Amino acid sequence: MKSYSELTRNELLNLKAELDRQFEEIKAQGLSLDMSRGKPARAQLDLSMGMMDVLHGDADLSCETGVDCRNYGVIDGIPEAKRLLGAMSEVEPENIIIYGNSSLNVMFDSIARSMTHGVMGYTPWCKLDKVKFLCPVPGYDRHFKITEFFGIEMINVPMTPEGPDMDMVEELVQSDEAIKGIWCVPKYSNPQGYTYSQETCERFARLKPAAPDFRIYWDNAYSIHHLYDYHQDYLHEILEECREVGNPDIVYKFTSTSKVSFPGSGIAAVAASQANLDDFRKYMRIQTIGHDKLNQLRHVRFFKDLDGLHEHMRKHAAIIRPKFEMVENTLDKELTGLGIGEWTKPFGGYFISFDSMDGCAKRIVGLAKEAGVVMTHAGATFPYGKDPRDRNIRIAPTFPTLDELEKAVNVFVVCVKKASVEKLLRKKDA
Amino acid sequence: MKSYSELTRNELLNLKAELDRQFEEIKAQGLSLDMSRGKPARAQLDLSMGMMDVLHGDADLSCETGVDCRNYGVIDGIPEAKRLLGAMSEVEPENIIIYGNSSLNVMFDSIARSMTHGVMGYTPWCKLDKVKFLCPVPGYDRHFKITEFFGIEMINVPMTPEGPDMDMVEELVQSDEAIKGIWCVPKYSNPQGYTYSQETCERFARLKPAAPDFRIYWDNAYSIHHLYDYHQDYLHEILEECREVGNPDIVYKFTSTSKVSFPGSGIAAVAASQANLDDFRKYMRIQTIGHDKLNQLRHVRFFKDLDGLHEHMRKHAAIIRPKFEMVENTLDKELTGLGIGEWTKPFGGYFISFDSMDGCAKRIVGLAKEAGVVMTHAGATFPYGKDPRDRNIRIAPTFPTLDELEKAVNVFVVCVKKASVEKLLRKKDA
Numbered sequence: 001m002k003s004y005s006e007l008t009r010n011e012l013l014n015l016k017a018e019l020d021r022q023f024e025e026i027k028a029q030g031l032s033l034d035m036s037r038g039k040p041a042r043a044q045l046d047l048s049m050g051m052m053d054v055l056h057g058d059a060d061l062s063c064e065t066g067v068d069c070r071n072y073g074v075i076d077g078i079p080e081a082k083r084l085l086g087a088m089s090e091v092e093p094e095n096i097i098i099y100g101n102s103s104l105n106v107m108f109d110s111i112a113r114s115m116t117h118g119v120m121g122y123t124p125w126c127k128l129d130k131v132k133f134l135c136p137v138p139g140y141d142r143h144f145k146i147t148e149f150f151g152i153e154m155i156n157v158p159m160t161p162e163g164p165d166m167d168m169v170e171e172l173v174q175s176d177e178a179i180k181g182i183w184c185v186p187k188y189s190n191p192q193g194y195t196y197s198q199e200t201c202e203r204f205a206r207l208k209p210a211a212p213d214f215r216i217y218w219d220n221a222y223s224i225h226h227l228y229d230y231h232q233d234y235l236h237e238i239l240e241e242c243r244e245v246g247n248p249d250i251v252y253k254f255t256s257t258s259k260v261s262f263p264g265s266g267i268a269a270v271a272a273s274q275a276n277l278d279d280f281r282k283y284m285r286i287q288t289i290g291h292d293k294l295n296q297l298r299h300v301r302f303f304k305d306l307d308g309l310h311e312h313m314r315k316h317a318a319i320i321r322p323k324f325e326m327v328e329n330t331l332d333k334e335l336t337g338l339g340i341g342e343w344t345k346p347f348g349g350y351f352i353s354f355d356s357m358d359g360c361a362k363r364i365v366g367l368a369k370e371a372g373v374v375m376t377h378a379g380a381t382f383p384y385g386k387d388p389r390d391r392n393i394r395i396a397p398t399f400p401t402l403d404e405l406e407k408a409v410n411v412f413v414v415c416v417k418k419a420s421v422e423k424l425l426r427k428k429d430a
Numbered sequence: 431m432k433s434y435s436e437l438t439r440n441e442l443l444n445l446k447a448e449l450d451r452q453f454e455e456i457k458a459q460g461l462s463l464d465m466s467r468g469k470p471a472r473a474q475l476d477l478s479m480g481m482m483d484v485l486h487g488d489a490d491l492s493c494e495t496g497v498d499c500r501n502y503g504v505i506d507g508i509p510e511a512k513r514l515l516g517a518m519s520e521v522e523p524e525n526i527i528i529y530g531n532s533s534l535n536v537m538f539d540s541i542a543r544s545m546t547h548g549v550m551g552y553t554p555w556c557k558l559d560k561v562k563f564l565c566p567v568p569g570y571d572r573h574f575k576i577t578e579f580f581g582i583e584m585i586n587v588p589m590t591p592e593g594p595d596m597d598m599v600e601e602l603v604q605s606d607e608a609i610k611g612i613w614c615v616p617k618y619s620n621p622q623g624y625t626y627s628q629e630t631c632e633r634f635a636r637l638k639p640a641a642p643d644f645r646i647y648w649d650n651a652y653s654i655h656h657l658y659d660y661h662q663d664y665l666h667e668i669l670e671e672c673r674e675v676g677n678p679d680i681v682y683k684f685t686s687t688s689k690v691s692f693p694g695s696g697i698a699a700v701a702a703s704q705a706n707l708d709d710f711r712k713y714m715r716i717q718t719i720g721h722d723k724l725n726q727l728r729h730v731r732f733f734k735d736l737d738g739l740h741e742h743m744r745k746h747a748a749i750i751r752p753k754f755e756m757v758e759n760t761l762d763k764e765l766t767g768l769g770i771g772e773w774t775k776p777f778g779g780y781f782i783s784f785d786s787m788d789g790c791a792k793r794i795v796g797l798a799k800e801a802g803v804v805m806t807h808a809g810a811t812f813p814y815g816k817d818p819r820d821r822n823i824r825i826a827p828t829f830p831t832l833d834e835l836e837k838a839v840n841v842f843v844v845c846v847k848k849a850s851v852e853k854l855l856r857k858k859d860a
Binding site for chain 1: 467469470472475478479480482483485486487488489491498499500501502503530531532534535538539542545546547554556557572575576579580692693694695713716717718719720721722723724725
């Protein structure tokens with residue numbers, strides 16, 4: 001295939017005419033497809049239906065310490081749930097607090113708590129003139145929305161396949177006391193599917209921030225969400241690493257079963273040092289009488305242990321792996337060598353990250369929408385919704401059926417080509 | 431019976447000797463009883479076990495609009511849950527947001543939101559020098575703990591059987607812009623079991639606070655928690671009243687099924703004006719992707735409608751009514767005419783409020799503890815844990831079995847008598 005940039009003006013014009021024709025044909029089909037949402041498909045949810053039966057009307061609903069899970073009590077999680085999510089987070093049960101149905105909610109509350117009460121006794125952020133967060137980009141839009149909501153200034157840090165640019169992270173956190181945190185999705189990152197290298201993790205653990213209340217928000221959302229049995233990314237465990245290098249309090253590790261059991265009806269957890277967990281608990285004890293212990297029990301009785309979780313995730317993988325592969329194969333076949341796009345090929349997680357030529361992402365997403373295919377809003381993967389190069393698009397292959405997805409990705413490919421040709425023609429005319 | 435205050439010093443000394451002997455006898459029994467906690471008994475929790483079966487592995491888990499409740503989506507509650515909790519709250523479904531498992535958590539978050547983001551566009555409270563709350567006393571300790579946690583100054587307002595002293599409430603909120611809210615448990619109040627009169631509700635709706643961001647925190651925790659079929663308190667519906675008098679935004683109504691289904695595994699809701707709910711939603715959309723819809727569905731399929739809820743609450747009443755009556759009868763029999771205590775006889779809710787002679791509550795609770803009976807900490811029903819007259823004790827009859835409760839209340843009675851005699855003797859000696 002010849003790269004688009006090597007085409008003459010006439011060749012581009014001919015190509016554009018052909019792509020316009022294809023595009024009109026697609027539009028005429030009146031499609032209504034969605035590649036925007038990191039949601040499990042129905043078939044994945046069906047995998048957890050057995051969970052509806054483990055707590056039946058005749059079941060003993062006491063946890064292993066004999067506490068009746070139907071009543072008030074046990075603020076930070078029943079022991080067996082701490083063990084299960086501890087295993088999933090690769091930490092000891094005593095380093096875990098179990099929360100409600102959403103780890104995003106726990107992250108939000110952690111920022112809210114830092115605003116009003118400060119971190120482990122330091123000045124509440126609402127009393128400071130300026131608070132800043134580092135945001136590896138592209139990244140997870142819901143993280144950025146939280147920090148934006150609290151008026152926290154966000155600084156972009158470029159992502160690499162090994163994680164955030166650590167030279168930049170180190171320099172910034174060492175030099176600016178206003179920088180209080182960094183958002184990380186360290187494994188199968190949203191949207192690239194990158195996993196931080198061991199060196200990156202070690203450098204994170206060794207950060208010497210100017211702010212004593214700086215925290216790494218380590219959102220390990222896809223810790224066991226592999227696509228393959230053998231090709232799997234391995235993430236170095238950071239909490240132990242931090243403890244070993246004398247930096248035990250620098251990280252909050254978040255996890256949840258949202259994309260293991262049921263999104264919105266899972267259980268979430270935080271792993272951190274005792275000092276941090278005590279700080280969390282102080283807030284929690286006033287905020288609530290306790291989280292839903294029956295749902296904790298339901299999860300433990302269904303999954304049993306880490307092996308049970310892994311076995312379950314293999315069934316998820318069997319459903320979504322063909323979707324990822326189909327998207328990747330189609331992009332390979334249709335776009336390789338054209339010089340108009342690059343994309344990731346993750347071994348896990350929920351997304352593929354696509355980078356178009358600079359200045360084309362908005363147009364591509366707009367064209368796709370016109371053709372009946374909803375993509376994640378261009379820019380969504382950057383703070384304030386602003387992608388400085390207007391090139392990143394997040395592809396979410398999981399929710400549609402394979403058949404729908406195939407249609408959608410073929411539409412997407414035409415939109416990428418069309419927007420790229422338009423861009424190159426504008427360049428030639430300029 | 432002769433009032434203790436009419437007894438001579440010698441009569442008191444003889445009485446004290448007899449009570450000391452009784453107290454030692456009780457201590458020798460090595461009791462371990464608990465009248466401190468507003469928790470349902472096991473038998474009450476058993477009433478809801480059918481809820482464990484309504485969502486089984488073969489059930490269709492879509493809500494009535496066809497949304498799959500197992501997946502992300504529907505931020506503010508499925509329609510049937512809004513209808514159910516709307517009926518329970520006596521408001522239209524469109525005036526309801528459904529939350530997670532705890533209304534206390536929603537109240538906490540409402541204060542946190544007001545601190546960092548302000549109420550409907552007004553200055554965030556964290557930017558103000560002083561924020562104050564009115565606290566009808568005695569009241570619910572968890573309310574007071576929230577406002578204390580956020581550094582909000584609390585002002586005691588005396589309760590009457592018709593509700594808070596409204597002359598005082600009106601005068602304070604009209605004259606002080608720093609007063610941003612008032613905590614209310616308007617029906618079967620914690621701890622007295624009082625229900626606000628219609629006049630009180632009408633005066634609340636007509637408040638003209640100096641602060642435009644003043645809100646009534648109307649925690650209707652016991653709205654359907656009657657003890658009797660015929661003797662029931664009726665609470666005037668405040669949201670409609672506020673709308674009618676042109677004060678639609680002044681109230682947040684909270685409710686939950688914590689003491690209807692399972693404490694900690696119920697569902698919570700807020701009823702308020704559209705403007706207030708929009709303010710809540712703005713925060714919520716950033717805070718979470720959504721609450722547990724499966725638990726919403728579980729509640730709706732089990733209770734079906736308001737009739738179903740009422741029928742269920744009659745079964746609760748059948749279990750706890752004998753407990754309340756036994757406590758009341760014992761107090762009547764043992765203390766009437768002695769002038770050493772007064773107590774409420776509520777038609778619903780979870781508590782009986784006991785007022786000893788001034789300066790005796792701590793001693794009574796201490797004696798009870800010594801004798802093996804745990805009561806709610808004296809002072810807990812007041813802001814900062816400080817009962818200025820040291821006389822209020824909250825009795826929670828629901829959790830123990832009838833047999834345990836009978837033992838506990840008889841111990842309590844001896845402790846009341848003993849503490850009172852000691853107090854009167856000190857007075858005579860002074």
